[in-house]
Amino acid sequence: MKVLVVSGFLGAGKTTFIQRLISRSTERLVVLENEFGGTDVDRKIIAKDSGAEVQELTEGCVCCTKSPQLHASVMTIESTVSPDLLIVEPSGVGALGNVMRILRKIEYERITLLPPVTIVDAENFHQNLKLFEEVFTDQLKSSARILISKPENPDPRLYEDIRNRIRALNPSASVSERHYSLEPDSWWQSLLNPATVQVGTDASYAESRSPELETFTVKNCSVASPVTLLWLLERVVRGECGFIVRAKGILPAGKDWVRFDVVSGRISVEGTEPVAGYSGAECVWIGRGINREFIEKCINPLRNEVRPFDVLSGNRRNGTVSDAASEMVSH
Numbered sequence: 001m002k003v004l005v006v007s008g009f010l011g012a013g014k015t016t017f018i019q020r021l022i023s024r025s026t027e028r029l030v031v032l033e034n035e036f037g038g039t040d041v042d043r044k045i046i047a048k049d050s051g052a053e054v055q056e057l058t059e060g061c062v063c064c065t066k067s068p069q070l071h072a073s074v075m076t077i078e079s080t081v082s083p084d085l086l087i088v089e090p091s092g093v094g095a096l097g098n099v100m101r102i103l104r105k106i107e108y109e110r111i112t113l114l115p116p117v118t119i120v121d122a123e124n125f126h127q128n129l130k131l132f133e134e135v136f137t138d139q140l141k142s143s144a145r146i147l148i149s150k151p152e153n154p155d156p157r158l159y160e161d162i163r164n165r166i167r168a169l170n171p172s173a174s175v176s177e178r179h180y181s182l183e184p185d186s187w188w189q190s191l192l193n194p195a196t197v198q199v200g201t202d203a204s205y206a207e208s209r210s211p212e213l214e215t216f217t218v219k220n221c222s223v224a225s226p227v228t229l230l231w232l233l234e235r236v237v238r239g240e241c242g243f244i245v246r247a248k249g250i251l252p253a254g255k256d257w258v259r260f261d262v263v264s265g266r267i268s269v270e271g272t273e274p275v276a277g278y279s280g281a282e283c284v285w286i287g288r289g290i291n292r293e294f295i296e297k298c299i300n301p302l303r304n305e306v307r308p309f310d311v312l313s314g315n316r317r318n319g320t321v322s323d324a325a326s327e328m329v330s331h
Contacts, residue, residue, distance in 0.1 A: 003103060009093070009132065148176065223299055
């Protein structure tokens with residue numbers, strides 16, 4: 001069984017990359033995910049879109065070298081499922097070096113570690129380096145391949161600066177600036193069948209601490225409409241709900257289901273198919289000083305007390321309408 005670790009900070013695009021990797025692979029594979037925050041949003045996305053078998057670890061961060069969950073899970077998958085390939089997606093706030101140290105302890109003739117891959121969000125590179133230096137630097141130093149992702153219209157000067165900073169930290173890493181979606185099948189195969197398999201020694205992976213972030217997970221949630229959700233997410237990016245590093249979820253918005261994502265001030269909301277009935281609705285908020293009470297009032301159907309105007313009809317909904325919502329509608 002080959003094991004490929006796909007790392008990257010919160011919101012870098014690991015799940016999207018894994019989806020593309022699965023579509024390009026012909027091998028029998030399993031994905032092992034470590035969601036930070038006790039939710040399995042990404043597991044639902046990967047399983048629904050690719051049909052791949054996805055197992056999860058949601059109890060804390062497996063990137064702690066004292067945690068036995070990752071060790072036991074990999075061994076169990078090898079002995080019971082025995083896929084050709086195991087893709088491990090650590091928590092976005094996890095230190096890649098710690099993960100590799102754990103996996104090296106169980107590498108033997110039936111388990112082969114592939115050179116790890118790290119996805120980097122170019123637009124948030126400098127912010128992540130400044131705010132979460134230890135874990136972000138660890139992910140860069142511990143990776144064999146670093147893929148710069150995200151910008152639709154990349155600035156060559158930004159890429160050059162990022163490339164120089166990465167190479168200063170990890171001179172031996174392969175740094176790819178071309179978006180992976182443009183790469184041929186041979187490039188994808190090189191990730192899974194490299195010419196040389198060398199993942200470093202224990203000395204290569206220094207033990208690092210994950211940043212102290214809190215998580216808030218709400219399940220069985222919903223909002224009155226997509227407009228209501230957008231109103232809430234606007235509050236989030238303005239910092240009115242605390243310092244939110246990442247938020248994501250799948251939930252009903254009126255008659256439709258939506259999937260949302262918030263990363264460093266960027267909001268993404270798109271329609272999606274219903275997930276396992278109403279009980280499949282859930283979302284997670286990651287950051288510091290999270291205003292849990294306000295968020296829960298907005299998305300918990302039993303406590304939907306904060307609702308903006310219905311922008312389309314101009315009618316006031318039942319419940320309390322905040323000044324912020326009124327201000328948004330009036331503009």
